Amino acid sequence: xxxxxxxxxxxxxxxxxxxxxxxxxxxxxxxxxxxxxxxxxxxxxxxxxxxxxxxxxxxxxxxxxxxxxxxxxxxxxxxxxxxxxxxxxxxxxxxxxxxxxxxxxxxxxxxxxxxxxxxxxxxxxxxxxxxxxxxxxxxxxxxxxxxxxxxxxxxxxxxxxxxxxxxxxxxxxxxxxxxxxxxxxxxxxxxxxxxxxxxxxxxxxxxxxxxxxxxxxxxxxxxxxxxxxxxxxxxxxxxxxxxxxxxxxxxxxxxxxxxxxxxxxxxxxxxxxxxxxxxx
Amino acid sequence: xxxxxxxxxxxxxxxxxxxxxxxxxxxxxxxxxxxxxxxxxxxxxxxxxxxxxxxxxxxxxxxxxxxxxxxxxxxxxxxxxxxxxxxxxxxxxxxxxxxxxxxxxxxxxxxxxxxxxxxxxxxxxxxxxxxxxxxxxxxxxxxxxxxxxxxxxxxxxxxxxxxxxxxxxxxxxxxxxxxxxxxxxxxxxxxxxxxxxxxxxxxxxxxxxxxxxxxxxxxxxxxxxxxxxxxxxxxxxxxxxxxxxxxxxxxxxxxxxxxxxxxxxxxxxxxxxxxxxxxxxxxxxxxxxxxxxxx
Numbered sequence: 001x002x003x004x005x006x007x008x009x010x011x012x013x014x015x016x017x018x019x020x021x022x023x024x025x026x027x028x029x030x031x032x033x034x035x036x037x038x039x040x041x042x043x044x045x046x047x048x049x050x051x052x053x054x055x056x057x058x059x060x061x062x063x064x065x066x067x068x069x070x071x072x073x074x075x076x077x078x079x080x081x082x083x084x085x086x087x088x089x090x091x092x093x094x095x096x097x098x099x100x101x102x103x104x105x106x107x108x109x110x111x112x113x114x115x116x117x118x119x120x121x122x123x124x125x126x127x128x129x130x131x132x133x134x135x136x137x138x139x140x141x142x143x144x145x146x147x148x149x150x151x152x153x154x155x156x157x158x159x160x161x162x163x164x165x166x167x168x169x170x171x172x173x174x175x176x177x178x179x180x181x182x183x184x185x186x187x188x189x190x191x192x193x194x195x196x197x198x199x200x201x202x203x204x205x206x207x208x209x210x211x212x213x214x215x216x217x218x219x220x221x222x223x224x225x226x227x228x229x230x231x232x233x234x235x236x237x238x239x240x241x242x243x244x245x246x247x248x249x250x251x252x253x254x255x256x257x258x259x260x261x262x263x264x265x266x267x268x269x270x271x272x273x274x275x276x277x278x279x280x
Numbered sequence: 281x282x283x284x285x286x287x288x289x290x291x292x293x294x295x296x297x298x299x300x301x302x303x304x305x306x307x308x309x310x311x312x313x314x315x316x317x318x319x320x321x322x323x324x325x326x327x328x329x330x331x332x333x334x335x336x337x338x339x340x341x342x343x344x345x346x347x348x349x350x351x352x353x354x355x356x357x358x359x360x361x362x363x364x365x366x367x368x369x370x371x372x373x374x375x376x377x378x379x380x381x382x383x384x385x386x387x388x389x390x391x392x393x394x395x396x397x398x399x400x401x402x403x404x405x406x407x408x409x410x411x412x413x414x415x416x417x418x419x420x421x422x423x424x425x426x427x428x429x430x431x432x433x434x435x436x437x438x439x440x441x442x443x444x445x446x447x448x449x450x451x452x453x454x455x456x457x458x459x460x461x462x463x464x465x466x467x468x469x470x471x472x473x474x475x476x477x478x479x480x481x482x483x484x485x486x487x488x489x490x491x492x493x494x495x496x497x498x499x500x501x502x503x504x505x506x507x508x509x510x511x512x513x514x515x516x517x518x519x520x521x522x523x524x525x526x527x528x529x530x531x532x533x534x535x536x537x538x539x540x541x542x543x544x545x546x547x548x549x550x551x552x553x554x555x556x557x558x559x560x561x562x563x564x565x566x567x568x569x570x571x572x573x574x575x
Contacts, residue, residue, distance in 0.1 A: 012476075016370055020377070023367060024384045026445050030399045031387065033410070037402075046408045087299075095296035098289045110297065117304045121505035121553050123526040124546035127533045128307035128314075151303030154296060183288040212392040214508040219530075230394040234512060237398060244408065251398050255391045262390045266383060269390070273449060274456040277494060 031255070038248035045245055060249035067239055067246065069224060070253055073232040076142065077211065080228060083146045085206045088153035089199055096161035097191060101170070118155040126219045133220055140222045148220065149210045156209075156276055157202040164198030165191070204265070204272035211258065229254050308550075315544040321537035332544035342545070344520045345528040346552075348436070352506060352524065353556060355444060356499040361492065364450025369480055371451070372458045382455070385448040393443075397512025400442045404428040429513050432521040439522045442509050450495045457491040458484060493564030497557055504553040525549050 037045055038060055039053040064070065099107060129148065130139070138144035168191065176186045192199075214230040221227055227235065233254060240247035262269055282288070315332055317325035336342040367385065371378045388396060403409050406427045415425050428438040461484065469479050507526040510516060516523035516531065529549065533542035 016375060019366075019370060020375070020381050024381055027384045027388050027448075030396075030403050031391075033403060034399050048413070050410060050413050091296040091299060094292040098292045102285070102289055104286065104289050106293070110293065113300070113305070116554075117300070119501050119553055119557055120304070120308070121501075121526065121549050123505060123507060123529045124549045125304065125307035125311060126530075127539050127542045127546070128310035129303070130533070131310075131539070132306065147299070148303055151299050154300055158296075177282055183282050183284070208390070212394075214392070214394050214511075215505075215526075218511070219534075230392040230508070233392065233394040233398050237401070237512070244402070244405075247398070248402065251395055251402075255395045258391055259387055262387065263383065266386075270382075270386070270452050274453055277449070277453045277498065278456075278491075 031259075034248055034251055034255075038245075038252045040245065040248075042243075042245045045248070058249075060245045061253065063243065063246040064236075064240070064250040064253065067243075068232065068236060068250060070232065070250065072224060073227055073229050073254075074257075076226055077228040080142050080145050080149065080226070081207060081210050083142075084149035084153065084210055085203050087146065087150035088157055088206050089203060091150070092154060092157040092161050092202065093192065093195065093199060094187075096158050097165055097187065097195075099158075100162045100165035101173075114155050114158050118159070122152075122215050126216065129216075130219055139220060140226055142226045144220050145217060145226055145228070148216050149206075149213065152213075152216075153202075153206040153210070156205060160202055160205070160275055161195070161198055164195060164201075168194050200268070201272045201275050204268050205276045208269065208273070311543045311546045311550075314540055315547045317540050319538075319540035319543075321539065325540065328540065332541045333548075335541060336544055336548070341520045341523055342528060345516075345523045345525050346548075348522065349504060349506075349524040349552070352440065353500050353503040355440065356503045357496045357560070360444050360447050361450055361495045361499055363445065364447030364495065365454055365488075365492065367447065367451045368454035368458060369484065371455060372484070373476075382448075382452070385446075385451060388446045389448045393508040394512050396442060396446075397509040400438075400509075401429060401513055404438065406430070430518060432518040435514050435518055435521045439510055439513055442513065443506070450499075453495060454488055454491060457488045461487050490564065493560065496564065497560050500556045500560060501553060504549060504556065525552070 033050075036053055039056050039058075041057070041059065044051070044054060095110075098104075099110060133139040133144050138147070172190055172194070173186050176190050181189070212230055213228070214234075217226075217228045217231045218234065221231060233251065236247055236250045240250065314325050316327065316329060318328040318331065319325035367381075371382060404411060406412060406425045411428070412422060412425045415422050426434055428434045465483055466479060469483060474482070505526055506524060507530070510522055510524065510527055511530070514522045516527040525545065525548070529542055529545040532538055532545060536542075
């Protein structure tokens, strides 16, 4: 067996790092550029795209906050995403449990319907939803978006939870029933506490998907009342069309909390994403 | 024995299925019915046979939107997944700083795609973006700075670049699958004197074949409903250069207010999405593992 020549091994090592540096560069450079530019005034942005800001000033941030109620959009997003996570968790925890444990008449139908909707393109059902929501007077309300997002979370969460419940041994429930506990009590006191890691995965997946959801938020809202963060970005493009320096600040303010959250919760985020892809 | 077993099963299933029926089932049924009607924002649906489908298939921009969608599916299921796999193959050996690279690569995938759209619009803006700066520093004619999103010559590839390179979701899926491969196989290979590329070619890649299938399905699903970045940057333009099915559907529903036609496009979108998945599953023979396990 001939050894690979030294020079080739060095070359491979160098190439590997060049590749990785490129990957990091394309990932961080645009963000870093927007971040640095957010401290520049209008003239400096126009004259020198790659220079460091002359001084750190927060004028752009003040302007952005003045013209767009960014805090309100954040609050909207928090309320909508938070509520929909709770609703999805509650509904799926129950439904997936009986599907994972029992045989019943409608089970094949339920599983088939949910797995089809897993692959359903969002846009295809948006017009009927728009009409239904208008008729029910929940168009442009937080309630409307909460309902859509809770339902959107069902398919992926359902499959993650069914496979999670399958990892919990059934002996625990059997002994609980022998001890005379009823169905509800067994579910709430024995199963749910054991299912917590699965529920945490589902909550994280739901958060990642819905915090960034754009299409339904665009289609089903029209004003400030229920406008979420991703849609706010669309709105800034119009509002700040002639004040680009403030747009930089607005983008930083909307993106920074998401990135901070990700860096803090990285382990959970990566874990949830892989589970979601494999189980879903 | 469980008391009132079937009552509890029913009670546990119903809330979930009610919401599901309201948000998914009802709209889907409506889409399939009204696709065959003449139906606008101002006019109740009335039966119209296949006229909506005939209209869209004779519409040049609809055909372009199908073509663009398919080109993006093709690019995303090949290049994008391959790039994610390549990064995973490098990071798998845990070179120095691999965790930093993984985190950095994931960040653009975590920020709202709408934000990515705004950032690239700013970055490539012909009057203050980096391209103008590069033209200036290389002494080129600044009046000729290309407008990457605004010129139909470049728009398609510019838009493509905003998502094509960010394959970190695939990377972490591959990394987790590769981490699950039995280490003793690698040890045996290294005792036999296998070179690194041989190890990857004959051990790692065959072991993650099913995962490649999963990633290809996910990439295809994502491209059939790709909307956010296109809407934020070009809205399908200039002309029809970046038009795809979702944008075409959105414009038909909200600008033309032609609901029957929009839902006919929706039917095509659903069928196209399912057909692609079936095709990919045939290629990778991954079957419907989930459902079989459940039933």
